[in-house]
Amino acid sequence: MLTYIIRRLLSVIPVMFVVSIIVFMIVHLTPGNPAFLILGEDSSPEAIADLEEQLGLNEPLYVQFFTWLSQVVTGDLGTSVYSEQAVTDLIFANFGPTFSLMALSMILLLSIAIPTAIAIVALRKTVLDPIFTSVSLFGVSIPDFWLAILLVLGFGVALPVFPVAGYIPLAEGFGGWLYHLLLPSFVLAIVEVGIIARMLRDSMLESVNQDYTKTARAKGIRERDVLVGHVFPNALIPTTTVLGATVAGLLGGTVIIETLFTIPGIGQLLIDSIHRRDYPVVQGVVLFIAAIYVLVNLLVDLLYTFLDPRIRYD
């Protein structure tokens, strides 16, 4: 098991290397020049050349790449072109809000999706099942920005229950944190709820008539306990796989939600830095996100062994 984890972690290195090349190339081949943007439109060509030199942008691309890469290897992602802050500090400062948002949506997502799926499987022979199928399809199809605007107008402006924007760190109080994040987390979660609930329902329905469930019923176990104790755990394997992808989806969704709710997270940082051509920050953030993807996938693979002891990585 330990060798497996080490092997998997080592295999992250070539992946990250390829990612770093791609990111670097995309960022630097995109037209635009931070020196122009910093100095403004009526700056003199000499001033721009000076600033380019200060920023090291006058070097050949491959020299810039290896200078950057040699820093990255030591854990230093460089310094923002605009602020005097280190990229790692910026990522650290902005990850809190994003992580809070993702964690809360994950909690909301699971606490809505799991009971709904179990209930629907229990009531699979009633009219509720086809209704659920269409409603979940509807949920998946709602664009999150549209839902966000509707909810803000409804629960922020017309009926001012929640704030329309803003963020308070967890360190400054749980109440304020939750109060500001509930609406954005809900929007982020609701789009994924449909997918996860459908996935769970489908996998559970597959095992509802398997031999082991029949045996369980024959032993006299109540239907409710059959579903929760036998059918549900077996449906978790495929759902976990999807859940791994959902984390990626949530991370992508935060970019839009953070803008709409003015939450100073990783998504905002990335968008701002792209507009400003803040090369070190864009590169650092994308590498960071790539690392999260890889780690989440590793975590999902490891989770299988806990969910199904028959799976072993030796």
Add this chain to the structure above:
Amino acid sequence: MKKLLFLLVSAVALFGLIGCSNSEGSANTESSGNDSGEPVEGGELNVAISADPNTLDWMYTGESAARKIGWHIFEGLFALNQDYEAKPLLAESYEVSEDGQTYTINIREGVTFHNGDPVTAEDAVASLNRWLKVSSVGEITNEHVESVEAVDEHQLKIELNKAYTSLLSDLAAPKSSAVVIPKSIAEAAGEQPLTRDQLIGTGPFQFDSWKRGDEIVITKYEDYASKEGETSGLTGAKTAYLDAVHFKVVKDPQVILNGLKTDLYDYGEGIPLDLYEVIETTPGIEAETSNNGYSILTTDKSEGPFEDIKVRQALNAALDKETIAKATYGNEDFYGLDGALFTPNQTAFYSGENIEDFSNYDPEKAKQLLEESGYNGETIRIIFANDYSDYKKIAEITEQQLEEVGFDVELESYEWATYLEKWGEPSNWDMVVISWSPFFSPNQAGMVGQDSNSSGWYNSEKWQSLISQWATAETEEEKQQILADLNGTLYEELPFEKIANVSNLDARSEDLKNYTSWYGPRFWNTWKAE
């Protein structure tokens, strides 16, 4: 006013006495539309800003996001009054030598920096020396400056290589501004932008903290030494009633309005003009407008069809500017059709002469001019930044109007950073849609100033000679004549097509009292109702 000041100064110089020009603009036209009541001390203000500035070093950058926060923190020796005239701010008085080449400036005593140190002539000299290097306005001034030296603790001397009457306008320009910072910081920063612990000025508010992409906080500076006299523009008495102002970055204007409705924000900046109706119909929120320069079409005069003046004349006749402005800015309160180099509210610089050819719409004449010209159906490439819907609208209507008279037009839109790079190369474009924020003397007019992309490579002897005449013009008549001639040159040589003077739209909560609108938000002298 200018004439009077000049007479006073020269009379004083003649008699060899110390001149004191501590006279304030009498034409104070600031209108306070709200019933203010008694000032309320304390409280915090939440201001939604649409963009996080790249740096808060107001001396270094010309971007408006830095200016709107910067002028709360920093002050210069001179600053603009309500009518965009340069008036003393940190300067107590100044004196100009008879040949116009030496300016002796006395600094107000008792002014301290936010770090507690007193402001001395040494600080001002170090600041000006940095400004002459890093500021786009300072670079222009630098051509005329021989030396800047401290005479004693509160007096400095600026020696010019020849008479240059724009010096005070340059020193007061609120972009890349000549603000006074401590000598040690000016020297340590050099040509780099100030870091956040170097953001030390003399303004009524001091820099507190900056969380990038989230918020900038400024707090009341308790030991602020206010100038006396009526508040006007950036000069006169300033009182910070508020304990702190939080500038919060909010990119979506709809969120700003929702926040204003629910008391999350007290002021919102940079609202798109099409949301004006929403502001007007929402109780508790007031619209605030301010001068935002003008929008123009700049032609590439270095190559391609527009190198030919005939083609530019055809362009001038092909454009129905009223239609473009109406479709772009909607409400007539937000645009002004006026062809002058300066906007009418810049009373010190405005001349209404020689602008008849601004609205010269005549498609038949345009067709005829185009036929006479060397234009052979080449594709006119109009590039613009798609981050601003105004540019897109102007470009689209221009395309229609040009095609009607026989131009072949192609639109290309880019996001801002890409656009800036494309703009740099003449082969990438024939025309750009852009707007220029106000400038504060003729030599600062960026869209005609340099033989570079910003002017579309406009290199005119006539223009340059008028600009050098301006530098030595003494009487008001002379100045008015030059301003009229500059206007005339614009329509004779057609370096660009002016579309319309435009306004910036902000939204203010009614709870923010005694607020007056000018060239961007100012949060001194205002308070929050209890």
